[in-house]
Amino acid sequence: MKFVDSASIVIAAGDGGNGCVSFRREKFVPKGGPDGGDGGRGGHVWLKTNRQLTTLLDFKYKKKYIADRGVHGQGARKTGRDGADIVIQVPCGTLVRNAETQEVIADLTGEEQEFLIARGGKGGKGNQHFATPTRQAPRFAEPGQKGEALVLDLELKLMADVGLVGFPNAGKSTLISVISAAKPKIADYPFTTLVPNLGIVRYEEYKSFVMADIPGIIEGASEGRGLGLQFLRHIERTKILAVLVSADSPDITAEYKTLLGELEKFDEGLLNKPRIAVITKMDIASEDLEIPLLEEGVKVLPISSVSGHGLKELKDELWKEVSARERSAEPSEEGLGNDAAG
Known part of the structure; x- marks a missing residue:
């Protein structure tokens, strides 16, 4: 296996799903109140060490890792499903830097060590949250927040005694x-x-x-x-x-x-x-x-x-x-x- 001890990758957590604008529509309830559900959270991006890995070779071929976005909210107060997280496997001894600032974000030396590198965006609130005594039929909802995104420089320093x-x-x-x-x-x-x-x-x-x-x-x-x-x-x-x-x-x-x-x-x-x-x-x-x-x-x-x-x-x-x-x-x-x- 070819030995590679440095790589740059792009990661992006998922965006949050949008909140829903909806009103109850049931028989004999002609003017139901707002019941728009919340959007789901966007998927996080995690780094996790794997002692079986000894090189950063995989990152020479795959350089972008993008998590799923959250599902939009629905009527009847249904919350959208959260986006699936991504877990990126790295060798023990991987140093992680922000490629733009060169700030060290994490130094992953332990076995099966997990680190949350990018948070998914929060889901937006549905219109049910914005009803007030003076505004009983809000026709707006909150959009989902953007997930975190950044470029990482990975540097492998072997773990040896x-x-x-x-x-x-x-x-x-x-x-x-x-x-x-x-x-x-x-x-x-x-x-x-x-x-x-x-x-x-x-x-x-x-x-x-x-x-x-x-x-x-x-x-x-x-x-x-x-x-x-x-x-x-x-x-x-x-x-x-x-x-x-x-x-x-x-x-x-x-x-x-x-x-x-x-x-x-x-x-x-x-x-x-x-x-x-x-x-x-x-x-x-x-x-x-x-x-x-x-x-x-x-x-x-x-x-x-x-x-x-x-x-x-x-x-x-x-x-x-x-x-x-x-x-x-x-x-x-x-x-x-x-x-x-x-």
Whole structure:
């Protein structure tokens, strides 16, 4: 399936039905009072997350979503039927902006999360509502209100626990293919990975976490060089970053600093995430290679995805960091009680 992480769509909620002008007409009641019914509400437009979706591809083919209008009111005080709502399915991690103002309307990260994006217009009142002692036969009713309409920009930021960052050919795709069920394209040339890949990493018997592999970053990615800038958004939601540098790099320390520099230029907040430095391809490292201390307080783990060296230690460390972030994000019991009361 083709990966698409941005799209623009037009949505319009349904208009409300018009109120009805009608008077009772029954045998032996020659001058019945007004009995015009109300119009039905126009259909709403909802967004709902679907964990089975991983791309915005569908929105490249269908760009307009228009809900039904409400049915007009009828005589005998009959209210028109409400217009049918539309529910638009989007992937978890979809950011929704008003295309005109670029204001963020919603950030949909939860599973089966629903958001009312456009309200249908209210139905108009029938003439029965406008009768007064001095105006007993009103010959007018209220029109239905217009439904809300707007153009949306959708942006997908993948939901993952661990984000892999590195230069092209740093071994990210090989790593994710070995420790998860993901099957990315792997080859010995730059930019083999052209789209983000997600993999579920099984840990011990009943535990797991999600890892994201994005296309390789090159120096200048934050200014638009290469593919890195286009996909860096997909590591903004990750709990941890694993910064990969190949053991055959001519200068491991300089490459590591360059990667951090590109992350900082794109979004300074990325450097606030916990990170682990990973030296890959130890199976082809020179015998005299010394693993440098790249950054104070950051663990450096040498691995080989080919031989399996260091992979258990890497999974142990990643799980420890992921579970620590999950515990810190859990709401307190006091907070849960306040939410329930509200």
